[in-house]
Amino acid sequence: xxxxxxxxxxxxxxxxxxxxxxxxxxPIVNPATQDVVGDIPAAxxxxxxxxxxxxxxxxxxxxxxxxxKAPGALRAKYLRAIAAxxxxxxxxxxxxxxxxxxxxxxxxxxxxxxxxGCFEFYADLAEGLDAKQKAPVSLxxxxxxxxxxxxxxxxxxLITPWNYPLLMAVWKxxxxxxxxxxxxxxxxxxxxxxxxxxxxxxxxxxxPPGVLNVLTGYGSEAGAPLASHPSVDKIAxxxxxxxxxxxxxxxxQLVKPVSMELGGKSPLIVFDDVDLDKAAEWALFGCFWTNGxxxxxxxxxxxxxxxxxxxxEKLVKWSKNIKVSDPxxxxxxxxxxxxxxxxxxxxxxISTAKSEGATILHGGSRPEHLNKGFFIEPTIITDVTTSxxxxxxxxxxxxxxxxxxxxxxEAIELANDSHYGLGAAVISNDAERCxxxxxDFEAGIVWINCSQPCFTQAPWGGVKRSGFGxxxxxxxxxxxxxxxxxxxxxxxxxxxxYKPPC
Numbered sequence: 001x002x003x004x005x006x007x008x009x010x011x012x013x014x015x016x017x018x019x020x021x022x023x024x025x026x027p028i029v030n031p032a033t034q035d036v037v038g039d040i041p042a043a044x045x046x047x048x049x050x051x052x053x054x055x056x057x058x059x060x061x062x063x064x065x066x067x068x069k070a071p072g073a074l075r076a077k078y079l080r081a082i083a084a085x086x087x088x089x090x091x092x093x094x095x096x097x098x099x100x101x102x103x104x105x106x107x108x109x110x111x112x113x114x115x116x117g118c119f120e121f122y123a124d125l126a127e128g129l130d131a132k133q134k135a136p137v138s139l140x141x142x143x144x145x146x147x148x149x150x151x152x153x154x155x156x157x158l159i160t161p162w163n164y165p166l167l168m169a170v171w172k173x174x175x176x177x178x179x180x181x182x183x184x185x186x187x188x189x190x191x192x193x194x195x196x197x198x199x200x201x202x203x204x205x206x207x208p209p210g211v212l213n214v215l216t217g218y219g220s221e222a223g224a225p226l227a228s229h230p231s232v233d234k235i236a237x238x239x240x241x242x243x244x245x246x247x248x249x250x251x252x253q254l255v256k257p258v259s260m261e262l263g264g265k266s267p268l269i270v271f272d273d274v275d276l277d278k279a280a281e282w283a284l285f286g287c288f289w290t291n292g293x294x295x296x297x298x299x300x301x302x303x304x305x306x307x308x309x310x311x312x313e314k315l316v317k318w319s320k321n322i323k324v325s326d327p328x329x330x331x332x333x334x335x336x337x338x339x340x341x342x343x344x345x346x347x348x349x350i351s352t353a354k355s356e357g358a359t360i361l362h363g364g365s366r367p368e369h370l371n372k373g374f375f376i377e378p379t380i381i382t383d384v385t386t387s388x389x390x391x392x393x394x395x396x397x398x399x400x401x402x403x404x405x406x407x408x409x410e411a412i413e414l415a416n417d418s419h420y421g422l423g424a425a426v427i428s429n430d431a432e433r434c435x436x437x438x439x440d441f442e443a444g445i446v447w448i449n450c451s452q453p454c455f456t457q458a459p460w461g462g463v464k465r466s467g468f469g470x471x472x473x474x475x476x477x478x479x480x481x482x483x484x485x486x487x488x489x490x491x492x493x494x495x496x497x498y499k500p501p502c
């Protein structure tokens with residue numbers, strides 16, 4: 001296929017393209033070829049100041065009537081227009097996403113469909129928000145009536161990752177705009193191209209200036225000033241635990257609310273009553289989907305000892321059949337990881353596992369047929385112990401660790417023995433067992449007889465060091481709403497607590 005050139009964009013602030021104040025730019029490296037294919041603007045704290053001020057003006061413009069206090073139906077109109085444009089540009093956006101992030105093209109096409117669907121979903125919720133205002137609260141005293149207002153929280157800072165560059169940005173953008181907030185989006189510098197294309201779509205559909213501002217740049221130069229800015233009312237962050245901790249620290253100085261999704265080391269338990277091929281495919285999909293770069297990857301595989309030998313053999317056979325190639329090639333199912341830094345980090349994880357005594361059963365290096373690009377074969381590691389780094393820490397690459405268990409209790413104990421708690425999965429034909437295990441998992445998301453399906457309508461988020469707060473569904477909208485209690489005294493009689501003056 002013909003490879004389109006990377007568009008040259010500036011920062012998107014107050015409805016206009018603006019050159020960064022310091023005029024710096026960041027190269028875009030195609031992870032499949034290691035070629036520089038373009039660049040993006042590098043925002044700094046000076047640009048953050050301009051963008052936050054633009055968002056603040058947009059929030060209060062015309063006393064809020066232009067956006068924050070406008071009918072939900074008006075905001076829904078814009079969200080649906082954005083969805084239509086995303087659908088119209090789906091093929092182009094998907095190609096840019098693959099070139100920028102290394103994700104297989106079939107995946108990025110799917111992502112763009114989800115992007116459009118997410119805007120449509122929150123358009124519906126924006127429309128329904130007006131009808132939910134003034135919801136009555138039952139009180140024990142007849143002389144009072146009370147109701148609840150749900151109002152936008154204000155200007156929000158949205159800091160998003162590179163593994164789903166546009167989709168995870170939209171998980172925050174769509175509900176925040178639906179709620180009536182105005183936003184400053186800071187995507188990862190490793191994959192920002194489609195977020196700038198979203199800005200162009202917003203410009204095309206006439207989104208009011210300042211409602212969405214997009215700043216690309218490094219986390220330390222743009223993300224940190226956004227998190228600590230006194231005029232930003234909330235931060236929503238998806239990324240690493242280490243960076244999330246810094247964001248929380250910055251927000252805490254102003255007692256600023258945050259919601260966070262901070263990755264995981266999710267378990268998948270396979271019992272001995274399953275179809276081995278079906279379970280093997282889900283086990284591999286759960287870890288190797290998105291090139292293994294997914295926060296909820298079920299990268300800790302727990303297999304019942306009765307089927308372990310045969311099941312692991314199946315995993316290797318299935319893994320050998322996965323097409324590893326340039327993400328734009330037809331049938332690609334595993335592309336390169338996003339950057340040289342990630343590539344080296346993953347290889348070091350694998351090397352450390354081997355030095356600690358684990359067995360690299362399959363993969364673990366660059367595929368022989370690819371002599372450039374940040375490609376790593378789908379990797380299966382056995383003979384792991386629970387103290388090994390590869391078992392405990394998030395690799396964020398196509399690396400699956402396998403351990404056996406003998407009982408349901410042991411499986412649950414191993415599954416929950418982690419600082420993280422984002423996702424967890426169980427595969428078994430025993431429905432009652434699946435229900436028990438689902439309740440026992442210490443995780444925010446549980447999959448039964450599958451791994452990784454994600455729907456806009458269902459809540460997404462974790463426990464423990466995987467963060468707090470929920471995205472998607474109605475819970476995603478609630479992230480950006482402030483609840484206000486209004487109580488009125490309805491009696492014509494005086495309150496009568498104090499004696500009236502003579």
